Amino acid sequence: MGETLSLNWRTFTAILFSVALVAGAYVLARGVESPSLAQASAETALLQAIATRDSTGDGLPDWQKALYGIPLNSGTTDYFNLGMTDGEAVAKGLIVPRAIADIQVSTSSDQSIIVDPSLPPAPAEGTLTDAFARSFFTLYMNAKAENGGVELSTAQIDSLTSQAFDALSSLVTAAPDYKTLKDITVSGTGADALKAFAASAEAIILKNRNASDAAKDEILYLQDAVENNDTTALPHIVSIAKMYRDTAVGLATLPVPVELAAGDLALINVMMRASGIASDFARINTDPLAAMLALSQYVQVSQSLTATFAGISDVYTAANITLPVGTPGAYFLNAVNRHE
Numbered sequence: 433m434g435e436t437l438s439l440n441w442r443t444f445t446a447i448l449f450s451v452a453l454v455a456g457a458y459v460l461a462r463g464v465e466s467p468s469l470a471q472a473s474a475e476t477a478l479l480q481a482i483a484t485r486d487s488t489g490d491g492l493p494d495w496q497k498a499l500y501g502i503p504l505n506s507g508t509t510d511y512f513n514l515g516m517t518d519g520e521a522v523a524k525g526l527i528v529p530r531a532i533a534d535i536q537v538s539t540s541s542d543q544s545i546i547v548d549p550s551l552p553p554a555p556a557e558g559t560l561t562d563a564f565a566r567s568f569f570t571l572y573m574n575a576k577a578e579n580g581g582v583e584l585s586t587a588q589i590d591s592l593t594s595q596a597f598d599a600l601s602s603l604v605t606a607a608p609d610y611k612t613l614k615d616i617t618v619s620g621t622g623a624d625a626l627k628a629f630a631a632s633a634e635a636i637i638l639k640n641r642n643a644s645d646a647a648k649d650e651i652l653y654l655q656d657a658v659e660n661n662d663t664t665a666l667p668h669i670v671s672i673a674k675m676y677r678d679t680a681v682g683l684a685t686l687p688v689p690v691e692l693a694a695g696d697l698a699l700i701n702v703m704m705r706a707s708g709i710a711s712d713f714a715r716i717n718t719d720p721l722a723a724m725l726a727l728s729q730y731v732q733v734s735q736s737l738t739a740t741f742a743g744i745s746d747v748y749t750a751a752n753i754t755l756p757v758g759t760p761g762a763y764f765l766n767a768v769n770r771h772e
Contacts, residue, residue, distance in 0.1 A: 478651070481658050482716065482724050491519020495720030500527055504717050571595055610680060610704035613697055617687040623751055625689035629696075630748075630761030636682035637764065644675040650710045651730065654723070657716055666714050673710035680704040691751070695744040702736045709733050741771030 485494045490502070490509035497504055502511045502518055509517045512527055521527045575588060620628075646653070650672045656662035657669075680703035688696040712719075712726030745768040755762040 478655050478658065478727065481655075482720065482727065485658055485720075487661070488518075491517045492522060493720075494717070495724065496522075609701045611684050611697060611700050613693065616684060616693065616697060616700070618690055618693045619687040621690045623753055626692060626748060626751055626753055627755065627761055629686065629689055629692060630753075630755065630764045632686050633683060633696075634761050634764035636686070637679055637767075640675045640678045640682065643678070644671045646672045646675070650713055654713045654716065654727070666716070669710055669714040673707045673714065676703045676707035676710060680707065692744065692747050695740060695747060698736070698740040699744065702733065702740050705733050706737065738771050741768040744768045745771070 482495075486492065487494055487504050488497075488502075488506055488509055490497075490511070492500070492502065494504050497506075497518070500518070500522065510521075511518055512521060514521050514526055516524075518527070576582070579588075619625075646668045650669050653662075653665040653668045653672070657665040680700050683696065683700045683703070686696075709726045709730055712722045716723040745765075748765055748768070753765070755765050757766075
């Protein structure tokens, strides 16, 4: 199925990006203002760069290498020593994904997996790359069997690609909320309670921001990793993911005024989701599909964060609360106001 399969990967990528590109036009960066069209275009370009990234120049994008068990840092274009590039070997059907090579058979005593020891390791179990590989190739083998063993047409392969993508998408659902209203302490009301919360929230945010070694946004570090092969970028992304997570955990411990309970809860949960997105960005070299799908979800998380800050700002505006620069809580209040 070599050449048809090679075309299939491009089809799958196009399906994935057709969703992401629409969203990308409306991406909201976590900056002071909404992004320009140039920023949205840069976001789209980064998504495309991840899909086509080929670290070794063997003709296979990195996310495809993972399916075939080719290390992203192999340093060779002919990992299997076949006298041709890995991309050519795939097109000729000379190498197959580990998902096909792992054939389950029944014996009189047990069921076991027969694995060719010469094959490289499969994508790590539980990764989205592994999930897509197994989903697609299970569909492929079943469809070919139903087709009497005859090779599938390009149209049939494209149909299977859509099915595999749908199956993968069903796995990528929004994580359940980290906290619910019953998990946070709602206490107090009025201006004094709101000012006290602003001061406490500010302390948590600044503590975790200062603990991070990042100097810019995670999306920019991802761009460095993908487009510039910057090996120092991923640890910074991990640091940002930790910052988001620890901020969410810290905010969840604070008593929150009645009028701010919904906004605080939303902020806690969106911070935890942002942590998950950043964590997936950091997996670009080990689970490329996870990073690709995380980037396609980035718009929703960014929009949620902006809307959450705007909602919190509205509460303080309605209470006619302003805090002079340098006083406790002023940084927090200024931050939410600038994200309206």
